[in-house]
Amino acid sequence: MKPNTSTAATAAGRGRLLPPLALVTAAGLLLAGCASAGTAGTAAGGPASATAPVKVGLIYSRTGPLAAYGLQYQQGFEAGLAYATGGSGKVDGHRIEVTEDDDTGSPTTAVADAKDLIGKGYKVLAGTVDSGIAVQLAPLAAQNQVLYISGPAAADAITGSNKYTFRSGRQSYQDVAAAGSLVGDPAGKKILVLSQDSAFGQANVAAVKEVLGAKGATISSVLVPPSATDLTSYAQQVKSAAPDLVYVAWAGANAPALWTALDQQGVVGSVKVVTGLAGVASYPLFGDAGSKVSFIAHYFPGAGGDNPVETAMINGITKAGGTPDLFSPDGFTAAQMIVHALQSSTTSTATMVGALEGWSFDGPKGPEQIRAADHALLQPRFQATLVGTGAAAKPQLVATLTAAQVAPPTVTMAG
Incomplete structure (x- = not known):
């Protein structure tokens, strides 16, 4: 082209x-x-x-x-x-x-x-x-x-x-390592990955198993068809699993429906829910659930x-x-x-x-x-929370994770 x-x-x-x-x-x-x-x-x-x-x-x-x-x-x-x-x-x-x-x-x-x-x-x-x-x-x-x-x-x-x-x-390892920092010692903990049933979602499940499963956590998943619009039953599955931490890896237009379902089913607020903080346009999508979610952030202004x-x-x-x-x-x-x-x-x-x-x-x-x-x-990563709702929602820094805390394992150079 x-x-x-x-x-x-x-x-x-x-x-x-x-x-x-x-x-x-x-x-x-x-x-x-x-x-x-x-x-x-x-x-x-x-x-x-x-x-x-x-x-x-x-x-x-x-x-x-x-x-x-x-x-x-x-x-x-x-x-x-x-x-x-x-x-x-x-x-x-x-x-x-x-x-x-x-x-x-x-x-x-x-x-x-x-x-x-x-x-x-x-x-x-x-x-x-x-x-x-x-x-x-x-x-x-x-x-x-x-x-x-x-x-x-x-x-x-x-x-x-x-x-x-x-x-x-x-890279993805740094995302998962940052999420793992919010559960403390992973050994013996139940961690559930909530994502779409796609290459993206499956890769996130694999990454969590590699990073946190290797440290003694039990990893399960709820994978949702990307086209799903009614997400209530999937939120219920998450709640029934009674995990210590829910790691949400989500991309798509149905994100507001997901967070509404998780809030209505009492998942956020009763279980530690962790997800990546996306761009400024995504802040209002969390609705009332935003203040109850723990965010890991690649970056946000400030x-x-x-x-x-x-x-x-x-x-x-x-x-x-x-x-x-x-x-x-x-x-x-x-x-x-x-x-x-x-x-x-x-x-x-x-x-x-x-x-x-x-x-x-x-x-x-x-x-x-x-x-x-x-x-x-x-590079460093960040923990954050959202304050405010709707157009007023904005991230607030909770903690900075040093580059060493989230460093991926060294791999052998190919080629």
């Missing part, structure tokens, strides 16, 4: 031209120009230049079911580029050009986009919200020796997939506390007319990582990879580190 947006280089580029602010602020994305890893040529394979533009491909959902998350990621990315390059839009004198491609939520489209960019000489790719897409882009990075930094996609399989692949967001990097991200996004949200840090962090990699070299992918491995830095969420052994992104 052809890019939907071309970057700041020229008005003759394809698709949407980044606004002047994004150009100056979208700093830091230097892409190893074109031909081979060792020359900084043009995208068409022209002669090298000490100040030739460097190019980055940003693949994310501008349209499709995850478009709202894609927008959060993209807005964070532009703010991160501004921050990482001090607003210059350059690294070592190289102008930055960012080409945005819409993956539409389709792995086929995303792979075609990536192949097109790689064929034009791009050496740095970033993005995608969808795990099914990210796990297909990772092998392309290894095959073509390009740097790939995955976005909000949470699949554990991305970590350690190959030496060219990194991630700027969290979670970073007295953190100047978070302040810079929030200010950058709002000044550009955006709204800071759940996956804003994933884009911002990706830009930080890319600029750091390009400061080591604008032409050698191997040097970029080496610069990122083991790198510790301050992100919008707080201190983070890229684990050298498998490229896991070690």
